Amino acid sequence: MGRSGPFTLAEIAVRLGGRVAGNPGILIRQVGSLERAAEGEIAFLSSLKYRSRLVATNASAVVLSSEAEALTALPRIVCDNPYAYFARLSRMLNPSLPPVPGLHPAAQISPGARIAASARVDAGVVIEEGASVGERVAVGAGSFLGTGVALGDDSRLYPSVTIYRDCRIGARALLHSGVVIGADGFGMANDGGQWIKIPQLGGVVIGDDVEIGANTTVDRGALDDTVIEDGVKLDNQIQVGHNCRIGAHTAIAGCTGIAGSTVIGRHCAIGGGAGILGHLTICDHVTVSACTVISRSIRQPGTYTGVFPFDHNKAWARNAALVRHLAELAERVRELENRLRAKEKGDG
Numbered sequence: 001m002g003r004s005g006p007f008t009l010a011e012i013a014v015r016l017g018g019r020v021a022g023n024p025g026i027l028i029r030q031v032g033s034l035e036r037a038a039e040g041e042i043a044f045l046s047s048l049k050y051r052s053r054l055v056a057t058n059a060s061a062v063v064l065s066s067e068a069e070a071l072t073a074l075p076r077i078v079c080d081n082p083y084a085y086f087a088r089l090s091r092m093l094n095p096s097l098p099p100v101p102g103l104h105p106a107a108q109i110s111p112g113a114r115i116a117a118s119a120r121v122d123a124g125v126v127i128e129e130g131a132s133v134g135e136r137v138a139v140g141a142g143s144f145l146g147t148g149v150a151l152g153d154d155s156r157l158y159p160s161v162t163i164y165r166d167c168r169i170g171a172r173a174l175l176h177s178g179v180v181i182g183a184d185g186f187g188m189a190n191d192g193g194q195w196i197k198i199p200q201l202g203g204v205v206i207g208d209d210v211e212i213g214a215n216t217t218v219d220r221g222a223l224d225d226t227v228i229e230d231g232v233k234l235d236n237q238i239q240v241g242h243n244c245r246i247g248a249h250t251a252i253a254g255c256t257g258i259a260g261s262t263v264i265g266r267h268c269a270i271g272g273g274a275g276i277l278g279h280l281t282i283c284d285h286v287t288v289s290a291c292t293v294i295s296r297s298i299r300q301p302g303t304y305t306g307v308f309p310f311d312h313n314k315a316w317a318r319n320a321a322l323v324r325h326l327a328e329l330a331e332r333v334r335e336l337e338n339r340l341r342a343k344e345k346g347d348g
Contacts, residue, residue, distance in 0.1 A: 005029050005093050006040065009061055009075055016088050018063070022075030026061050031090045034059065044086040045071075063089065099138035099156075113145075122159070134171070146182070152208065164220065170208035170230070178215035181206070185219035185226075185242020185260055198222060200242060207231070213238065213254065222260075229266070241278060253290070 007015075010024035032041035034050060037059035044063040045054050054062065054072055061075040063082045079085045099120035103109065106123040114132040115121065121133070122141040131149040133139065140159035145151070149163045152171035157163075161175045164182030175181070187198035202221025207230035212218070216234050219242040220226060227245045228234075235254035240246070244258055247266035252258075256270050259278030264270070268282060271290030276282070280294060285301035288294060292306040308323075310316065 004095050007092075009077060012089060012092070013077055015092060016085060018077040018079035018085060020075070020077055021069060022061075022073070024075070026075045028061060028093070030093055031086065032059060034062075042077075042089065044082045046083040046086075096156075098136045098154075104141075116153075128165075140177070158214075165203075167204040167206070167220070169206045170210065172209045173206060174211040176212065176214040176216075176236070179212050180217045181212075182220040183217060185222055187222045187242060187260075202226065202243065204228070207248070210234075216240070219244075219260070235272070247284065 006027040006029035008025050008027055009020045012028065013020050027040060028042045029040045032038065032043050034043045034045065034053040034057045037043040037057060039058065039060055041059050042061045042063060043057055043059040045051070045068050048068060051068070051071055059074065061077070062072060063077045063079060063085050065080065065082055066078050069076065069078050077085070098118070101118050101120055103115065103121045104123040104125070107121045107125040107127070109115065109121065109127045110129040110131070112129040113127045115127070116133060116135045116137065118135045119133045119137040119139070121127070121139045124142040125139050127133070127145045128147045130147050131145045133145070133151045134153035134155065136154045137151050138156045139145070140157050140161065142159050143157050143161040145163050146165035148166040150168045152169055152173060154171055155169055155173040157175045158177045160177045162180045163169070167182040169181070182204045184200040187200060188195040189198060200220050200222050202223055202225045204218050204220050204226045206228045209231045210228055212234045213236035215236055216238040218226060218228065218240040221243045224243060226240065226243055229246060229248040231249040232246050233251040235252060237255050238252055239257045241258055241260035241262065243261045245263045247264055247268065249266055250264055250268040250270070252270040253272035255272055256274045256276070258264070258276045261279045262276050263281045265282055265284035265286065267285050269287045271288055271292065273291040274288050275293045277295050281297045282294065283299055283301060286298050287303040289303065289305035289307060292304060294304070298304060311319065
């Protein structure tokens with residue numbers, strides 16, 4: 001990560017938009033939190049519930065909404081979405097620098113692999129026959145690129161990333177340590193009590209601007225490819241089963257498990273610890289709350305929640321027992337309603 005600046009508030013607003021209130025010449029060298037920002041740093045306020053932190057901040061300036069503008073006399077940038085603005089500003093002050101080109105002598109690169117002259121390959125990397133590494137790509141120590149793997153321009157692999165054969169990664173991808181792309185999906189057929197492995201013949205296709213968190217796995221397809229579309233963001237320790245498709249600009253939080261052949265739409269948000277059963281379809285613009293189990297397809301946009309609240313163990317066990325008998329209770333209510341209707345007809 002490089003450093004840039006400092007910039008005046010006026011220069012920042014010219015680049016990123018927003019309206020400056022107060023001294024436009026204040027110099028900003030870095031971002032910071034409301035609690036810990038110091039002179040020369042800019043913080044942000046995304047919610048009015050943190051207004052007490054705004055009052056006490058030592059930041060030189062702040063990013064906030066017009067709704068909160070009157071809460072401080074500090075120099076400020078007023079915008080519609082302070083959190084998104086702060087993200088763009090942080091990237092502006094901390095730009096990613098292209099890697100220093102070079103092939104480490106301890107890397108093992110097959111003669112048939114194609115490595116761009118501007119790429120960097122660190123120690124212990126293995127790159128097999130027919131793999132290609134694009135311009136300004138950085139491949140971290142101990143990573144593995146199988147036969148026929150393609151890495152798009154400006155992508156970065158942190159140490160110990162594994163990409164199996166014939167998987168394709170788009171431009172500007174960011175894969176964190178421990179990511180495994182293209183392992184076999186869990187495809188087995190039962191034959192007389194014994195499991196027969198089904199060869200996984202598909203690959204994985206990952207679009208541009210995708211980030212995949214540490215120790216996340218994306219399985220290859222059984223016949224067709226598993227597909228991760230442009231702009232998808234996957235957190236740590238996520239399992240994506242074979243033949244899944246995740247639509248563009250969907251974000252999925254950590255420890256989510258997605259069973260095979262599930263199709264998730266575009267611009268979705270999946271909370272941490274969610275479980276999605278296989279062969280389901282989730283439409284665009286769906287939000288799934290944390291720890292929710294999705295057991296049927298979702299056809300309408302919206303927020304879906306299925307979390308059984310925690311409680312003291314005895315109360316939870318009692319409530320869980322009642323839930324188990326809901327179907328029986330519903331049937332009894334139905335019978336009582338039928339009897340009541342029959343009685344009303346008889347009295348009539």
